[in-house]
Amino acid sequence: MKEKFSRIYRKLFEFYGKQYWWPGEGLEIVVGAVLVQQTNWKNVEKALEKLRVVNCLSIDCLKNISVKELEQLIRSTGYYNIKAKRLQNLMRLLAIKPHPSRNELLEVNGVGPETADSILLYRFNEPVFVVDAYTFRIFRRLGIYEGESYADLQRLFMGNLQNKSQMFNEYHALIVRHAKNICLKTKPKCIECPLKDDCKY
Template sequence: MEELLRQIFDKLLSFYGSQEWWPGEGLEIAVGAVLTQQTNWSNVEKALTKLKDANCLSLTCLEKISIGELEQLIKSSGYYKVKAQRLKNLIKLLSINSDPSREDLLAVNGIGLETADSILLYLFEKPHFVIDSYTFRIMRRIGIYSGRNYSELQRVFMNNLPKDIQLYKEFHALLVKHAKNSCLKNKPKCDMCLLRNNCIYKTKKNNST
Protein backbone atom coordinates (compact mmCIF):
# COMPACT_ATOMS: atom_id res chain seq x y z
CA MET A 1 0.00 0.00 0.00
CA GLU A 2 2.81 2.37 0.91
CA GLU A 3 4.39 1.84 -2.52
CA LEU A 4 1.09 2.28 -4.36
CA LEU A 5 0.25 5.53 -2.56
CA ARG A 6 3.75 6.83 -3.26
CA GLN A 7 3.40 5.94 -6.96
CA ILE A 8 0.04 7.73 -7.18
CA PHE A 9 1.44 10.81 -5.45
CA ASP A 10 4.55 10.92 -7.66
CA LYS A 11 2.52 10.55 -10.85
CA LEU A 12 0.04 13.25 -9.83
CA LEU A 13 2.81 15.62 -8.78
CA SER A 14 4.85 15.16 -11.94
CA PHE A 15 1.74 15.66 -14.10
CA TYR A 16 0.04 18.57 -12.33
CA GLY A 17 2.97 20.13 -10.47
CA SER A 18 2.83 21.56 -6.96
CA GLN A 19 -0.61 22.96 -6.15
CA GLU A 20 0.42 25.54 -3.52
CA TRP A 21 -2.87 24.96 -1.76
CA TRP A 22 -4.97 25.83 0.38
CA PRO A 23 -5.86 29.39 -0.63
CA GLY A 24 -5.61 32.13 1.97
CA GLU A 25 -3.72 32.65 5.18
CA GLY A 26 -4.41 32.53 8.88
CA LEU A 27 -8.02 32.93 9.91
CA GLU A 28 -9.12 33.00 6.26
CA ILE A 29 -8.27 29.28 6.08
CA ALA A 30 -10.56 28.43 8.99
CA VAL A 31 -13.36 30.61 7.63
CA GLY A 32 -12.91 29.09 4.16
CA ALA A 33 -13.06 25.57 5.63
CA VAL A 34 -16.54 26.30 7.02
CA LEU A 35 -17.79 28.20 3.97
CA THR A 36 -16.70 25.49 1.53
CA GLN A 37 -19.07 22.93 3.07
CA GLN A 38 -21.53 21.84 0.34
CA THR A 39 -20.46 24.40 -2.25
CA ASN A 40 -17.68 25.07 -4.72
CA TRP A 41 -14.69 27.27 -4.06
CA SER A 42 -15.70 30.11 -6.40
CA ASN A 43 -18.74 30.79 -4.18
CA VAL A 44 -16.48 30.75 -1.13
CA GLU A 45 -14.12 33.25 -2.76
CA LYS A 46 -16.97 35.69 -3.29
CA ALA A 47 -17.92 35.45 0.38
CA LEU A 48 -14.29 35.84 1.51
CA THR A 49 -13.93 38.93 -0.68
CA LYS A 50 -17.05 40.45 0.91
CA LEU A 51 -15.66 39.74 4.38
CA LYS A 52 -12.33 41.33 3.42
CA ASP A 53 -13.99 44.37 1.85
CA ALA A 54 -15.96 44.84 5.06
CA ASN A 55 -12.70 44.52 7.07
CA CYS A 56 -14.26 41.57 8.83
CA LEU A 57 -11.78 38.77 8.30
CA SER A 58 -10.52 39.07 11.87
CA LEU A 59 -11.41 37.45 15.17
CA THR A 60 -12.47 40.80 16.62
CA CYS A 61 -14.88 41.64 13.81
CA LEU A 62 -16.26 38.12 13.46
CA GLU A 63 -16.94 38.03 17.19
CA LYS A 64 -18.69 41.40 17.21
CA ILE A 65 -20.64 41.35 13.96
CA SER A 66 -24.32 40.49 14.26
CA ILE A 67 -25.44 37.16 12.89
CA GLY A 68 -27.71 38.96 10.40
CA GLU A 69 -24.84 41.05 8.99
CA LEU A 70 -22.61 38.00 8.80
CA GLU A 71 -25.31 36.11 6.90
CA GLN A 72 -25.44 38.88 4.30
CA LEU A 73 -21.65 38.93 3.85
CA ILE A 74 -21.39 35.17 3.29
CA LYS A 75 -24.62 34.73 1.34
CA SER A 76 -22.85 33.64 -1.87
CA SER A 77 -21.51 30.50 -0.16
CA GLY A 78 -25.01 29.01 0.19
CA TYR A 79 -26.67 27.67 3.36
CA TYR A 80 -25.61 31.05 4.74
CA LYS A 81 -27.79 30.98 7.85
CA VAL A 82 -26.35 27.65 8.97
CA LYS A 83 -22.81 28.66 8.00
CA ALA A 84 -23.04 32.01 9.79
CA GLN A 85 -23.94 30.19 13.01
CA ARG A 86 -21.15 27.65 12.45
CA LEU A 87 -18.68 30.46 11.92
CA LYS A 88 -19.82 32.15 15.10
CA ASN A 89 -19.37 28.86 16.99
CA LEU A 90 -15.88 28.38 15.57
CA ILE A 91 -14.82 31.98 16.23
CA LYS A 92 -15.98 31.63 19.82
CA LEU A 93 -13.61 28.67 20.24
CA LEU A 94 -10.66 30.31 18.42
CA SER A 95 -11.00 33.51 20.45
CA ILE A 96 -10.41 31.61 23.71
CA ASN A 97 -8.18 28.81 22.40
CA SER A 98 -5.38 29.67 19.97
CA ASP A 99 -4.22 26.05 19.65
CA PRO A 100 -7.31 23.83 19.60
CA SER A 101 -7.05 20.05 19.50
CA ARG A 102 -9.05 17.91 17.05
CA GLU A 103 -11.45 17.10 19.91
CA ASP A 104 -11.90 20.82 20.67
CA LEU A 105 -12.80 21.50 17.04
CA LEU A 106 -15.11 18.51 16.76
CA ALA A 107 -16.95 19.68 19.86
CA VAL A 108 -18.01 22.84 17.98
CA ASN A 109 -21.51 22.48 16.61
CA GLY A 110 -21.30 22.24 12.80
CA ILE A 111 -17.60 21.33 12.60
CA GLY A 112 -17.20 17.81 11.23
CA LEU A 113 -14.18 15.63 10.55
CA GLU A 114 -13.24 17.11 7.17
CA THR A 115 -13.56 20.72 8.35
CA ALA A 116 -11.65 20.03 11.57
CA ASP A 117 -8.83 18.27 9.73
CA SER A 118 -8.64 21.04 7.09
CA ILE A 119 -8.25 23.62 9.86
CA LEU A 120 -5.66 21.50 11.69
CA LEU A 121 -3.60 20.77 8.56
CA TYR A 122 -3.76 24.08 6.72
CA LEU A 123 -4.05 26.59 9.54
CA PHE A 124 -2.30 24.92 12.48
CA GLU A 125 0.10 22.81 10.37
CA LYS A 126 -0.62 19.57 12.19
CA PRO A 127 -0.38 16.22 10.40
CA HIS A 128 -4.02 15.28 9.80
CA PHE A 129 -4.74 13.92 6.31
CA VAL A 130 -7.91 15.52 4.93
CA ILE A 131 -10.46 13.20 3.34
CA ASP A 132 -13.17 14.58 1.08
CA SER A 133 -15.62 13.28 -1.50
CA TYR A 134 -12.94 13.48 -4.22
CA THR A 135 -10.61 11.28 -2.17
CA PHE A 136 -13.37 8.71 -1.64
CA ARG A 137 -14.16 8.67 -5.38
CA ILE A 138 -10.58 8.18 -6.60
CA MET A 139 -9.64 5.63 -3.93
CA ARG A 140 -12.79 3.61 -4.62
CA ARG A 141 -12.18 3.56 -8.37
CA ILE A 142 -8.51 2.71 -8.06
CA GLY A 143 -9.46 -0.15 -5.75
CA ILE A 144 -7.77 1.03 -2.56
CA TYR A 145 -10.84 1.59 -0.38
CA SER A 146 -14.48 0.90 -1.18
CA GLY A 147 -16.10 1.88 2.14
CA ARG A 148 -17.64 5.17 3.25
CA ASN A 149 -15.95 5.65 6.58
CA TYR A 150 -13.89 8.85 6.92
CA SER A 151 -11.61 7.56 9.69
CA GLU A 152 -10.90 4.25 7.95
CA LEU A 153 -9.82 5.95 4.72
CA GLN A 154 -7.82 8.52 6.67
CA ARG A 155 -5.95 5.67 8.37
CA VAL A 156 -5.07 4.20 4.95
CA PHE A 157 -3.13 7.40 4.21
CA MET A 158 -1.82 8.12 7.69
CA ASN A 159 -0.64 4.55 8.36
CA ASN A 160 1.17 4.33 5.05
CA LEU A 161 2.70 7.77 4.59
CA PRO A 162 5.24 9.57 6.73
CA LYS A 163 3.75 12.21 9.05
CA ASP A 164 4.78 14.96 6.65
CA ILE A 165 2.61 18.08 6.64
CA GLN A 166 3.72 19.27 3.19
CA LEU A 167 3.12 15.80 1.74
CA TYR A 168 -0.38 15.68 3.28
CA LYS A 169 -1.24 19.13 1.91
CA GLU A 170 0.11 18.40 -1.54
CA PHE A 171 -1.45 14.94 -1.83
CA HIS A 172 -4.90 16.22 -0.84
CA ALA A 173 -4.67 19.13 -3.28
CA LEU A 174 -3.51 16.83 -6.11
CA LEU A 175 -6.41 14.42 -5.53
CA VAL A 176 -8.86 17.34 -5.73
CA LYS A 177 -7.17 18.51 -8.93
CA HIS A 178 -7.29 15.03 -10.49
CA ALA A 179 -10.95 14.51 -9.55
CA LYS A 180 -11.87 17.80 -11.21
CA ASN A 181 -9.62 17.30 -14.21
CA SER A 182 -9.92 13.59 -15.11
CA CYS A 183 -11.67 11.43 -12.54
CA LEU A 184 -14.99 13.17 -13.02
CA LYS A 185 -18.09 12.00 -11.17
CA ASN A 186 -20.11 10.94 -14.21
CA LYS A 187 -17.70 10.53 -17.11
CA PRO A 188 -14.14 9.90 -15.96
CA LYS A 189 -11.56 10.45 -18.70
CA CYS A 190 -9.88 7.08 -18.20
CA ASP A 191 -8.21 6.82 -21.60
CA MET A 192 -6.15 9.93 -20.91
CA CYS A 193 -5.61 9.24 -17.20
CA LEU A 194 -2.11 9.06 -15.78
CA LEU A 195 -3.34 6.62 -13.10
CA ARG A 196 -4.98 4.18 -15.53
CA ASN A 197 -2.33 1.49 -14.92
CA ASN A 198 -3.06 1.64 -11.19
CA CYS A 199 -6.84 1.69 -11.52
CA ILE A 200 -9.31 -1.20 -11.45
CA TYR A 201 -12.26 0.99 -12.52
CA LYS A 202 -10.92 1.22 -16.08
CA THR A 203 -10.34 -2.54 -16.24
CA LYS A 204 -13.84 -3.27 -14.92
CA LYS A 205 -15.33 -0.90 -17.48
CA ASN A 206 -13.45 -2.50 -20.37
CA ASN A 207 -14.46 -6.00 -19.28
CA SER A 208 -18.11 -5.03 -19.21
CA THR A 209 -18.08 -3.60 -22.76
Protein backbone atom coordinates (compact mmCIF):
# COMPACT_ATOMS: atom_id res chain seq x y z
CA MET A 1 0.00 0.00 0.00
CA LYS A 2 2.90 2.39 0.76
CA GLU A 3 4.16 2.00 -2.80
CA LYS A 4 0.67 2.68 -4.17
CA PHE A 5 0.24 5.93 -2.20
CA SER A 6 3.67 7.11 -3.32
CA ARG A 7 3.05 6.12 -6.94
CA ILE A 8 -0.24 8.05 -7.07
CA TYR A 9 1.50 11.09 -5.61
CA ARG A 10 4.36 10.81 -8.10
CA LYS A 11 2.04 10.51 -11.06
CA LEU A 12 -0.06 13.50 -9.99
CA PHE A 13 3.02 15.59 -9.28
CA GLU A 14 4.58 14.74 -12.65
CA PHE A 15 1.32 15.57 -14.40
CA TYR A 16 0.37 18.82 -12.64
CA GLY A 17 3.63 20.04 -11.11
CA LYS A 18 3.98 21.92 -7.85
CA GLN A 19 0.75 23.52 -6.64
CA TYR A 20 1.97 26.29 -4.26
CA TRP A 21 -0.89 25.97 -1.80
CA TRP A 22 -2.61 27.18 0.48
CA PRO A 23 -3.81 30.65 -0.52
CA GLY A 24 -3.23 33.29 2.15
CA GLU A 25 -0.94 33.43 5.15
CA GLY A 26 -1.03 33.73 8.93
CA LEU A 27 -4.45 34.41 10.41
CA GLU A 28 -5.99 34.55 6.92
CA ILE A 29 -5.50 30.79 6.71
CA VAL A 30 -7.51 30.24 9.90
CA VAL A 31 -10.25 32.63 8.83
CA GLY A 32 -10.28 31.14 5.32
CA ALA A 33 -10.58 27.58 6.68
CA VAL A 34 -13.87 28.54 8.35
CA LEU A 35 -15.20 30.72 5.54
CA VAL A 36 -14.55 28.12 2.84
CA GLN A 37 -17.00 25.68 4.40
CA GLN A 38 -19.73 24.96 1.81
CA THR A 39 -18.43 27.50 -0.69
CA ASN A 40 -15.50 28.14 -3.04
CA TRP A 41 -12.34 30.14 -2.55
CA LYS A 42 -13.44 33.02 -4.81
CA ASN A 43 -16.23 33.87 -2.35
CA VAL A 44 -13.78 33.59 0.55
CA GLU A 45 -11.37 35.97 -1.16
CA LYS A 46 -14.12 38.59 -1.47
CA ALA A 47 -14.81 38.36 2.27
CA LEU A 48 -11.08 38.46 3.16
CA GLU A 49 -10.70 41.59 1.05
CA LYS A 50 -13.56 43.29 2.91
CA LEU A 51 -11.97 42.34 6.23
CA ARG A 52 -8.63 43.73 5.02
CA VAL A 53 -10.20 47.02 3.92
CA VAL A 54 -11.68 47.63 7.38
CA ASN A 55 -8.44 46.40 8.98
CA CYS A 56 -10.18 43.53 10.75
CA LEU A 57 -7.91 40.60 9.94
CA SER A 58 -6.71 40.33 13.52
CA ILE A 59 -7.80 38.20 16.45
CA ASP A 60 -8.72 41.28 18.48
CA CYS A 61 -10.91 42.84 15.82
CA LEU A 62 -12.64 39.60 14.79
CA LYS A 63 -13.32 38.77 18.42
CA ASN A 64 -14.72 42.17 19.34
CA ILE A 65 -16.52 43.35 16.21
CA SER A 66 -20.31 43.15 16.47
CA VAL A 67 -21.66 39.93 15.07
CA LYS A 68 -23.99 41.86 12.72
CA GLU A 69 -21.08 43.82 11.26
CA LEU A 70 -19.03 40.65 10.83
CA GLU A 71 -21.96 38.93 9.10
CA GLN A 72 -22.07 41.72 6.50
CA LEU A 73 -18.32 41.55 5.88
CA ILE A 74 -18.38 37.79 5.22
CA ARG A 75 -21.76 37.70 3.48
CA SER A 76 -20.24 36.53 0.15
CA THR A 77 -19.37 33.14 1.68
CA GLY A 78 -22.96 32.08 2.49
CA TYR A 79 -24.23 30.80 5.88
CA TYR A 80 -22.71 34.06 7.11
CA ASN A 81 -24.67 34.21 10.36
CA ILE A 82 -23.42 30.76 11.38
CA LYS A 83 -19.88 31.44 10.16
CA ALA A 84 -19.69 34.76 12.01
CA LYS A 85 -20.37 32.98 15.31
CA ARG A 86 -17.92 30.21 14.45
CA LEU A 87 -15.22 32.72 13.63
CA GLN A 88 -15.73 34.60 16.87
CA ASN A 89 -15.63 31.38 18.91
CA LEU A 90 -12.42 30.40 17.16
CA MET A 91 -10.86 33.83 17.77
CA ARG A 92 -11.71 33.56 21.48
CA LEU A 93 -9.80 30.28 21.57
CA LEU A 94 -6.80 31.75 19.66
CA ALA A 95 -6.73 34.74 22.00
CA ILE A 96 -5.97 32.46 24.95
CA LYS A 97 -4.25 29.63 23.01
CA PRO A 98 -2.28 30.94 20.00
CA HIS A 99 -1.37 27.41 18.88
CA PRO A 100 -4.29 25.17 19.88
CA SER A 101 -4.27 21.37 19.77
CA ARG A 102 -6.53 19.40 17.42
CA ASN A 103 -8.86 18.55 20.30
CA GLU A 104 -9.12 22.19 21.34
CA LEU A 105 -9.99 23.18 17.77
CA LEU A 106 -12.59 20.42 17.54
CA GLU A 107 -14.26 21.70 20.70
CA VAL A 108 -15.13 24.96 18.91
CA ASN A 109 -18.70 24.74 17.68
CA GLY A 110 -18.72 24.26 13.89
CA VAL A 111 -15.06 23.26 13.57
CA GLY A 112 -14.96 19.71 12.23
CA PRO A 113 -11.98 17.49 11.39
CA GLU A 114 -11.39 18.99 7.91
CA THR A 115 -11.36 22.57 9.19
CA ALA A 116 -9.24 21.70 12.23
CA ASP A 117 -6.72 19.77 10.12
CA SER A 118 -6.53 22.54 7.51
CA ILE A 119 -5.64 24.99 10.29
CA LEU A 120 -3.05 22.63 11.79
CA LEU A 121 -1.41 21.83 8.45
CA TYR A 122 -1.54 25.17 6.65
CA ARG A 123 -1.29 27.60 9.54
CA PHE A 124 0.91 25.67 11.96
CA ASN A 125 2.77 23.39 9.56
CA GLU A 126 1.85 20.26 11.54
CA PRO A 127 2.11 16.93 9.69
CA VAL A 128 -1.63 16.21 9.49
CA PHE A 129 -3.31 14.98 6.31
CA VAL A 130 -6.42 16.94 5.28
CA VAL A 131 -9.20 14.77 3.86
CA ASP A 132 -12.07 16.29 1.88
CA ALA A 133 -14.87 15.26 -0.46
CA TYR A 134 -12.40 15.22 -3.39
CA THR A 135 -10.18 12.74 -1.54
CA PHE A 136 -13.13 10.41 -0.92
CA ARG A 137 -14.19 10.61 -4.56
CA ILE A 138 -10.80 9.87 -6.08
CA PHE A 139 -9.68 7.18 -3.64
CA ARG A 140 -13.06 5.44 -3.88
CA ARG A 141 -12.75 5.35 -7.67
CA LEU A 142 -9.18 4.09 -7.41
CA GLY A 143 -10.55 1.20 -5.32
CA ILE A 144 -8.43 2.12 -2.29
CA TYR A 145 -11.10 3.16 0.21
CA GLU A 146 -14.81 2.36 0.01
CA GLY A 147 -15.93 3.68 3.41
CA GLU A 148 -17.08 7.08 4.64
CA SER A 149 -14.93 7.61 7.71
CA TYR A 150 -12.74 10.72 7.73
CA ALA A 151 -10.50 9.20 10.42
CA ASP A 152 -10.01 5.91 8.56
CA LEU A 153 -9.11 7.53 5.26
CA GLN A 154 -6.80 9.98 7.03
CA ARG A 155 -5.09 7.07 8.81
CA LEU A 156 -4.51 5.37 5.46
CA PHE A 157 -2.68 8.42 4.14
CA MET A 158 -0.71 9.05 7.29
CA GLY A 159 0.20 5.39 7.72
CA ASN A 160 1.43 5.03 4.16
CA LEU A 161 3.31 8.27 3.60
CA GLN A 162 6.32 9.90 5.16
CA ASN A 163 5.09 12.06 8.01
CA LYS A 164 6.02 15.39 6.48
CA SER A 165 3.79 18.46 6.41
CA GLN A 166 5.19 19.64 3.07
CA MET A 167 4.32 16.32 1.41
CA PHE A 168 0.82 16.28 2.96
CA ASN A 169 0.27 19.84 1.81
CA GLU A 170 1.32 19.07 -1.76
CA TYR A 171 -0.56 15.75 -1.96
CA HIS A 172 -3.82 17.35 -0.82
CA ALA A 173 -3.40 20.22 -3.29
CA LEU A 174 -2.81 17.73 -6.13
CA ILE A 175 -5.96 15.81 -5.18
CA VAL A 176 -7.99 19.02 -5.30
CA ARG A 177 -6.49 19.93 -8.68
CA HIS A 178 -7.15 16.46 -10.07
CA ALA A 179 -10.76 16.41 -8.83
CA LYS A 180 -11.44 19.83 -10.36
CA ASN A 181 -9.66 19.22 -13.67
CA ILE A 182 -10.05 15.55 -14.59
CA CYS A 183 -11.67 13.30 -12.00
CA LEU A 184 -14.90 15.29 -12.16
CA LYS A 185 -17.96 14.37 -10.13
CA THR A 186 -19.92 13.52 -13.25
CA LYS A 187 -18.19 12.51 -16.45
CA PRO A 188 -14.57 12.15 -15.29
CA LYS A 189 -12.10 12.55 -18.16
CA CYS A 190 -10.53 9.11 -17.71
CA ILE A 191 -8.80 9.06 -21.10
CA GLU A 192 -6.63 12.00 -20.06
CA CYS A 193 -6.05 10.75 -16.52
CA PRO A 194 -2.50 10.05 -15.29
CA LEU A 195 -3.97 7.52 -12.80
CA LYS A 196 -5.96 5.44 -15.26
CA ASP A 197 -3.68 2.39 -14.95
CA ASP A 198 -4.32 2.35 -11.16
CA CYS A 199 -8.05 2.99 -11.35
CA LYS A 200 -10.93 0.57 -10.75
CA TYR A 201 -13.67 2.98 -11.91
